[in-house]
Amino acid sequence: MFACSPYPRHENFLEEVRAEVTQQAFRINHHACLTIWGGNNEIETSFDWYKESAANKQLFSVDFAELFIDTVMPAVHRPGFTDIAFVDTSPSNGPISHDPQDPYVKRWGDSGSWDQGDVHFYDYVNDAFDPDTYPRAKFVSEFGVMSLPSWHIYQQYTRSEDWNRRVPRHPSGCGTPMGMQSWLYQLWTYLTQVQQAHAYDVAISHWRRLKGAPDARTMGVLYWQLNDIWAERSVLVPAGAKQRGLFVGASDV
Structure with a gap:
């Protein structure tokens, strides 16, 4: 389970990820409660949390795409598997196109945008009893x-x-x-x-x-x-x- 930190993309690591994700996907793919494949939690968001990734987002974006789009996504989107939506990270702005026939092109940008994709929302400063404190988001996938x-x-x-x-x-x-x-x-x-x-x-x-x-x-x-x-x-x-x-x-x- 990937979360909140950059990960490497050397081949030995990618092979290990590919094997584990494939095994887990075969194990749970038939479950009726499965609604979405999620690549990771808050890794795109975490680019701004660390000085190394904040200073070189292009490099870390390549690592991200190699791991979650080129490795994890094919492992869960296999012939014969249930057709379940995939998101490379949460929160995110989603792909450019949702047509399964189109190539997966990620919509990079502010992963906390209210206009696209899903939003994680925490506010420890403003009034939690004021409705205007909360974002007018499409889908609030985490708040507390x-x-x-x-x-x-x-x-x-x-x-x-x-x-x-x-x-x-x-x-x-x-x-x-x-x-x-x-x-x-x-x-x-x-x-x-x-x-x-x-x-x-x-x-x-x-x-x-x-x-x-x-x-x-x-x-x-x-x-x-x-x-x-x-x-x-x-x-x-x-x-x-x-x-x-x-x-x-x-x-x-």
């Missing part, structure tokens, strides 16, 4: 608002000293003030879930309305970070805890 897990889960996998000091979950924020009392920390974890639930309601309702907007035609949304990769809710909630409002998980909200 962070929250913490339920308190009774959180305390099983953390230490009490972690409840009183700044423990960031993301470089953009989601830390806690110094010296926060444990009861206040419990309330804070719950409020992050309320905020997440309300933000998702605003965003998804907004995009559903944009399905009929001529300048958007938003046709789908995939949310990310519903409690992130937190532990399973494997223990019973103490009696009366939900009534006290301190143990409610995002799934309950």
Whole structure:
């Protein structure tokens, strides 16, 4: 699974990729739930993240095309396979032509464009409760608002000293003030879930309305970070805890 970083294109590596993708494509090609082949996550976008790729995008674009267009795509588009759409990366602006008879020519450019292809959207600065914060995109293939897990889960996998000091979950924020009392920390974890639930309601309702907007035609949304990769809710909630409002998980909200 390729994500968020440039990859090489020397022949030994390409042969290994070709073999693995071919094997996996044969394994899952017949599944009815398979809707699209995705080459990678955010690699075209990541060209701007690193000084080496940002300074020489042409070189890294050649590497990208050799790996995902010339190697991965033929491995999943084989005679006898189900005819399933292929995108070389997400987000992207898609190919120049969607006619299967035409050669695959990638539409390079701003991979975060709202006018073409799909969009990944995160905003840790602006008002998450304002519908105008969210892009008028064709397809939002990844977006999210962070929250913490339920308190009774959180305390099983953390230490009490972690409840009183700044423990960031993301470089953009989601830390806690110094010296926060444990009861206040419990309330804070719950409020992050309320905020997440309300933000998702605003965003998804907004995009559903944009399905009929001529300048958007938003046709789908995939949310990310519903409690992130937190532990399973494997223990019973103490009696009366939900009534006290301190143990409610995002799934309950």
